[in-house]
Amino acid sequence: MSNTLTIQNINFSRKLIQNFPYHLVAPSPWPINVSFALLGMAIAGVMSMHGYFLGGLLFTLASSLTLFGMSFWFKDISDEATYEGCHTKQVQRGLTIGVLLFIVSEVFAFLSVFWAFFHSSLSPAIEIGGVWPPQGITALDPFAIPLLNTMLLVSSGAFITYAHHALIKGNRKDSIYGTFFTIILAIVFTGFQYLEYSEAPFSISDSVYGSAFYASTGLHGFHVIIGTIFISTMFFRNLGYQLTKHHHIGFESSILYWHFVDVVWLFLFIAVYYWGCN
Known part of the structure; x- marks a missing residue:
């Protein structure tokens, strides 16, 4: 059992060691989230300008989703730079x-x-x-x-x-x-x-x-x-x-x-x- 744990720890340590100075970004949901939120914000903005029903409400919702996604995206990048040493x-x-x-x-x-x-x-x-x-x-x-x-x-x-x-x-x-x-x-x-x-x-x-x-x-x-x-x-x-x-x-x-x-x-x-x- 102890030998198995030791091998697992060695494999995990190897994953943390990079043989190159570049950063391979981990899969993240925030880019696609922000992309669709920005698209929704643009569409809702046009709807609001032309007086469509609920245009203003949809624009507020899309703007909130954009800020939500950007906030967590920024947080992930800050963690990569500060705690993970990726930068x-x-x-x-x-x-x-x-x-x-x-x-x-x-x-x-x-x-x-x-x-x-x-x-x-x-x-x-x-x-x-x-x-x-x-x-x-x-x-x-x-x-x-x-x-x-x-x-x-x-x-x-x-x-x-x-x-x-x-x-x-x-x-x-x-x-x-x-x-x-x-x-x-x-x-x-x-x-x-x-x-x-x-x-x-x-x-x-x-x-x-x-x-x-x-x-x-x-x-x-x-x-x-x-x-x-x-x-x-x-x-x-x-x-x-x-x-x-x-x-x-x-x-x-x-x-x-x-x-x-x-x-x-x-x-x-x-x-x-x-x-x-x-």
Whole structure:
């Protein structure tokens, strides 16, 4: 009996030893769960916009399922990195490349909305009066909420950079404070963005100006929310002593994503708010 247990323990130990630096991901239900939840969220969102019965309820349900799946997916990845030792240097390099390629794809997503904006603004069609902004559209003051949001977002980028450098130096306390203030500024930014939408004198259906404005700023606002969740996840991982000065690839990925959000906002402020209102 003891010999059998010994052999079983040896076989189990061999399974834990890898002869290669790569990570073979174990079967997980969360990718397919999140995929169908996102599909349901898209369909329910369209239903809600067109006034279909229970469209709003289905959208809320699909959104909840998406957050549920992503939460457990994030937890599994954190466990792989922290407790299972699966994120070797080679794996971390691959994750960094993956995040960079993802950000490149996001650049082209914003390139499409900027293309639409400049296509309509540089040569206004006769149907909108041949001017930009179109006749009957009162543009927002760029030096009101947009300027304030610019200061908030740039400040948040400075705080998250400070938090990163503090973690590298082993100053966990300052890293936590820097990340916390970044999250607060991001939430305040989102609140002011909602306030701006509530008080805007035009809607998304008001000519091409409204469509281009809400498509660009709304897409950016969605990315701010995703970035806030990303950084918040790293904040709680830091509280749980899961980040070290030598191993914090998730934190670095969230910082790269947040700086991308910062840079896109600067282009939005200059092009859509300042230049686009004159």
